[in-house]
Amino acid sequence: MQDKPSLNRRNFLGNITKAGILGAIGLSPVARVAAATTEEEMREAEKAFTEGEHAFLCQPYLQNPGPTAMTVMWMSNKPTYSWVEYGETNALGSTARNIQAGIVDSYDRLHSIRLSNLKPGTTYHYKVLSKEITEFRPYKLTYGETITSDTFSFTTPAKNPKEVSWLVFNDIHDRGADSFPHLMALNKDPYDFVFLNGDMFDYQEDEQQILDHLLTPLSKTFAAEKPFLFTRGNHETRGKYRRELANYFDGPYIFAKQWGPVHFTVLDTGEDKEDTHPVYAGIVDFDEYRRQQAENLKQVVLSPAFKKAKFRVVMMHIPHYYSGDWHGPMECRKHFGPIFEQSKIDLFIAGHTHRPGIHQPVAGQHSYPIVIGGGPKDGNRTLIKVKATEKDLSLVMLKDDGSEMGRVDLKSKRG
CATH class of the missing domain: 2.60.40.10 (Immunoglobulins)
Known part of the structure; x- marks a missing residue:
């Protein structure tokens, strides 16, 4: 074939x-x-x-x-x-x-x-x-x-499913052998796929690291029978093996995808420091990369799939609010924030800060909930569970002891 x-x-x-x-x-x-x-x-x-x-x-x-x-x-x-x-x-x-x-x-x-x-x-x-x-x-x-x-x-997904459910991990930081099976065991509900929202590693050194800390624990835990999608965090832009990392996935770090009642927009937020920072040694250009993504995003939000979706969900690693005033978050706010507002997204999911929280809409800033997953250490790890039907979307964030940290419940604004 x-x-x-x-x-x-x-x-x-x-x-x-x-x-x-x-x-x-x-x-x-x-x-x-x-x-x-x-x-x-x-x-x-x-x-x-x-x-x-x-x-x-x-x-x-x-x-x-x-x-x-x-x-x-x-x-x-x-x-x-x-x-x-x-x-x-x-x-x-x-x-x-x-x-x-x-x-x-x-x-x-x-x-x-x-x-x-x-x-x-x-x-x-x-x-x-x-x-x-x-x-x-x-x-x-x-x-x-x-x-x-x-x-x-x-x-396989249905052609026009009436609902979709997914799980979100973020900021595992080379602790996948322990964290993936532990966090997956907290989920008792059906799900369609898993989304990895960046910083699975501290940096990329070689293939053995990718095997030991990501592919082996994922395939043993769920990935032989449930697919996962992946976007980079800022730590996936570091190390001598960073360019090769993409070879281990079938799909780009940036994509727009319709799955039943949800339109997913996934962005790659790049690094959190200025491109001119000495640690990058002059070999990055994330400012231009984010600008290009913003231009593409303007076209995505004009698409029929985005406009007709019952729920519009954005997932990316660095949140444009609640992440301090570092260069990366502020660039994300400048380039992406106005488009999110104008296109009336319904939900935003991020990581990066290692400070888990659910931030409700704030007038003059963001008109949608911003959900930020936790960090890599025991007691700060989180599992985010999301389910959407044509009428309702529910998100639950669990701590790594299985207790509920917070939730979001939304009604579709599009009939």
């Missing part, structure tokens, strides 16, 4: 370099491949990737949900040819792989396969398979072991 082009990570060295699997002594396997100058050296270098047991580095996780499509992503520890088997029963029966310009994606460790032509509101069962490629020559390809995941299931 041919599908959309996947992310830009198909070059062998570019892909393997992202692994972050450096040797403790001498040259790493990555460096050995890069330094090889003869066929013999290349064979010896690539042999480093065939040693040890072939295994998945994380369970599959779901991305970019739609009524007729779902993306399945996962990672293996060896370069492979990979595919997804799926169907409406445990017998599966269909196979999906990515094809670009006649070439099937392969010799990868990070896998992203879009299942398309699905039925809305339908449960599908699936498993992922990765066949190791032990040798890849121009005229000879040798396969090794094939590994297979457990069988999981997911349900």
Whole structure:
């Protein structure tokens, strides 16, 4: 099954370099491949990737949900040819792989396969398979072991659902192995997806950090059967691996999405300091980035989907109020605040401050509730739960001991 082009990570060295699997002594396997100058050296270098047991580095996780499509992503520890088997029963029966310009994606460790032509509101069962490629020559390809995941299931959104429910996490700060399962256990209600509202990390150093602190705990906790969406916080703009982070998700940090009665607008707020601050060393331009988003936002709020939605919800990491007078929050207020007011949004959800709170509308500032999730430390962590029908929207913020911190209840202003 041919599908959309996947992310830009198909070059062998570019892909393997992202692994972050450096040797403790001498040259790493990555460096050995890069330094090889003869066929013999290349064979010896690539042999480093065939040693040890072939295994998945994380369970599959779901991305970019739609009524007729779902993306399945996962990672293996060896370069492979990979595919997804799926169907409406445990017998599966269909196979999906990515094809670009006649070439099937392969010799990868990070896998992203879009299942398309699905039925809305339908449960599908699936498993992922990765066949190791032990040798890849121009005229000879040798396969090794094939590994297979457990069988999981997911349900596609209905075409025009009457309600939608979602959960929000923010400011986990590299504590995902503990915080994700703990906070998820507080939820007892059905939900359609999870939204990660920035600062999942302190900064990005390598792939192992992404696996250990995000992908592995998420896939073990829920993400093999429920999709998650993600936008950056200011801490996701830091570290030498920051540019590669986007490769691990199917979807941009900025998007507008209609799901039943709710129109979601998600923005990427960038850094909280001036672009000229010494810590950025002259290699950021978030002021222009926010200005461009504001121009795009002006078009989003003119769209029929936005205008007709029963509820208009904005989610972004840095709140434009209740976040002090730092440069980033004030830029967000200048660029985004007037558009939020003019377009009459109904609800705003953010994080960043580590000071959880629900701020009701204030005349002359914001005409909608501003909800700010908590921080990473025990006792300050929060789970935000939201459910919307065509008439009502309810939001509940829970502390990490399960007690209710506050809530928002709204009626639709659009009949």
